[in-house]
Amino acid sequence: MSKLADTVVARLRAGIVDGSYPPDTRLTEAGLCRDFGVSRVPVREALRHLEAEGFVVSRPYAGVRVVRFGPDEAADLFAVRTTLEETTARRAATRVRDGDLPGRTEHLRDLVAMGSAALRDSPDEVAALNTSFHATVADLSGSTVLVSLFRQVAAKIEWLYAMDVGVRGPHSWSEHAAIADAVAAGDPDLAARLMGEHVQASLDGYLLRHAPS
Amino acid sequence: MSKLADTVVARLRAGIVDGSYPPDTRLTEAGLCRDFGVSRVPVREALRHLEAEGFVVSRPYAGVRVVRFGPDEAADLFAVRTTLEETTARRAATRVRDGDLPGRTEHLRDLVAMGSAALRDSPDEVAALNTSFHATVADLSGSTVLVSLFRQVAAKIEWLYAMDVGVRGPHSWSEHAAIADAVAAGDPDLAARLMGEHVQASLDGYLLRHAPS
DNA sequence: CGGCTGGCGGTTGTATACATTCCGACCCTG
DNA sequence: CAGGGTCGGAATGTATACAACCGCCAGCCG
Numbered sequence: 001m002s003k004l005a006d007t008v009v010a011r012l013r014a015g016i017v018d019g020s021y022p023p024d025t026r027l028t029e030a031g032l033c034r035d036f037g038v039s040r041v042p043v044r045e046a047l048r049h050l051e052a053e054g055f056v057v058s059r060p061y062a063g064v065r066v067v068r069f070g071p072d073e074a075a076d077l078f079a080v081r082t083t084l085e086e087t088t089a090r091r092a093a094t095r096v097r098d099g100d101l102p103g104r105t106e107h108l109r110d111l112v113a114m115g116s117a118a119l120r121d122s123p124d125e126v127a128a129l130n131t132s133f134h135a136t137v138a139d140l141s142g143s144t145v146l147v148s149l150f151r152q153v154a155a156k157i158e159w160l161y162a163m164d165v166g167v168r169g170p171h172s173w174s175e176h177a178a179i180a181d182a183v184a185a186g187d188p189d190l191a192a193r194l195m196g197e198h199v200q201a202s203l204d205g206y207l208l209r210h211a212p213s
Numbered sequence: 214m215s216k217l218a219d220t221v222v223a224r225l226r227a228g229i230v231d232g233s234y235p236p237d238t239r240l241t242e243a244g245l246c247r248d249f250g251v252s253r254v255p256v257r258e259a260l261r262h263l264e265a266e267g268f269v270v271s272r273p274y275a276g277v278r279v280v281r282f283g284p285d286e287a288a289d290l291f292a293v294r295t296t297l298e299e300t301t302a303r304r305a306a307t308r309v310r311d312g313d314l315p316g317r318t319e320h321l322r323d324l325v326a327m328g329s330a331a332l333r334d335s336p337d338e339v340a341a342l343n344t345s346f347h348a349t350v351a352d353l354s355g356s357t358v359l360v361s362l363f364r365q366v367a368a369k370i371e372w373l374y375a376m377d378v379g380v381r382g383p384h385s386w387s388e389h390a391a392i393a394d395a396v397a398a399g400d401p402d403l404a405a406r407l408m409g410e411h412v413q414a415s416l417d418g419y420l421l422r423h424a425p426s
Numbered sequence: 427c428g429g430c431t432g433g434c435g436g437t438t439g440t441a442t443a444c445a446t447t448c449c450g451a452c453c454c455t456g
Numbered sequence: 457c458a459g460g461g462t463c464g465g466a467a468t469g470t471a472t473a474c475a476a477c478c479g480c481c482a483g484c485c486g
Binding site for chain 4: 003040062063
């Protein structure tokens with residue numbers, strides 16, 4: 001929509017995701033105005049946007065707080081992500097099989113290569129590449145609705161990962177490679193199954209780290 | 214979030230859905246201020262919210278327009294809705310099977326009864342009851358993420374139906390009854406399959422009406 | 427000691443002013 | 457007459473100021 005409000009959304013979301021604004025933080029409009037050097041109108045619009053995305057909650061006349069994000073919400077999020085991404089992978093592979101996609105699967109393989117390389121060279125870029133990989137699959141599905149729903153889930157997944165420190169098992173990119181192959185080969189069932197297992201593995205890893213019970 | 218902006222969101226969305234603001238309508242902030250008797254700030258926040266929901270698009274400095282909504286978008290929407298609702302039905306039935314839900318399936322059967330009755334008595338309430346039925350299944354799934362994603366899709370589905378005049382085949386509520394039975398019986402696979410077929414039938418009906426090709 | 431009331435901080439709603447950008451009409455030229 | 461460029465109005469984006477309202481908390485009174 002507007003220029004400034006969008007940058008405030010991006011910066012504030014980044015601040016929430018990277019921990020500058022931890023969960024339960026009370027966000028005052030005046031404080032954010034100081035933080036970002038803008039006036040209240042863009043801040044208000046940004047807060048409303050982030051509320052729609054589920055990063056903050058706002059009780060009328062009682063301020064805006066960063067939401068808590070515990071294992072329960074994480075499990076819920078991963079469960080939804082599983083069905084969502086199985087669908088993106090299945091539809092992407094279907095479109096490849098039907099020839100609806102001219103050589104657009106190249107990009108996917110490039111991302112896998114870059115991700116594998118980044119595992120050694122620049123570990124801090126791995127998370128972004130991971131996001132790009134999944135976003136690309138969603139894009140290949142050709143469904144704008146799917147893309148927009150996925151974006152919302154992905155933003156929170158990113159948050160989840162940012163709260164952990166040195167996660168992301170290295171095996172992750174071999175799974176990505178297998179998914180890319182299945183999509184490029186136009187095998188919907190295989191792509192969906194691999195994607196489902198991949199997401200499930202991520203969830204298992206997360207729960208393993210955060211389930212002392 | 215805020216009181217006033219929320220009412221503006223609700224009223225404006227209702228206006229879009231019921232056709233008071235047809236697709237491609239240019240929405241000027243000043244005009245909406247007059248229409249609703251509020252100042253520009255709540256209007257701006259409402260427009261931003263509706264943009265996030267996908268009801269309007271906004272090019273910077275070029276105004277806000279109600280989005281077009283054709284058969285392509287409808288097919289896309291229904292496809293996503295299918296996977297989403299298969300998941301809600303499956304999870305709801307799973308929770309029933311595992312005993313996580315004390316007698317909350319009563320409500321579902323009540324809705325089916327009310328819907329069947331409304332088919333004869335008050336046809337204009339059928340759409341709302343249909344929405345309630347699907348929202349209740351989503352609620353029974355126990356996933357807040359799923360509920361929030363479903364809400365977004367449901368709002369647009371409602372819009373779709375509002376643009377048609379006398380649709381909704383009467384068989385719809387017998388399908389609802391079957392779904393309610395499957396959920397209440399705790400049969401995840403059956404519930405998911407029935408829900409998928411139900412949504413597919415809706416899509417087929419829609420395409421039949423809007424596909425002259 | 428407990429309930430109530432007052433003030434205060436903060437949010438929300440509104441109004442106004444100004445900068446920026448876009449759209450469309452008009453005019454000029456070939 | 458056709459095409460393109462330019463200018464002006466209009467709408468958006470932003471900032472600031474101010475009034476009204478709510479929730480929290482401390483202090484007071486019973």
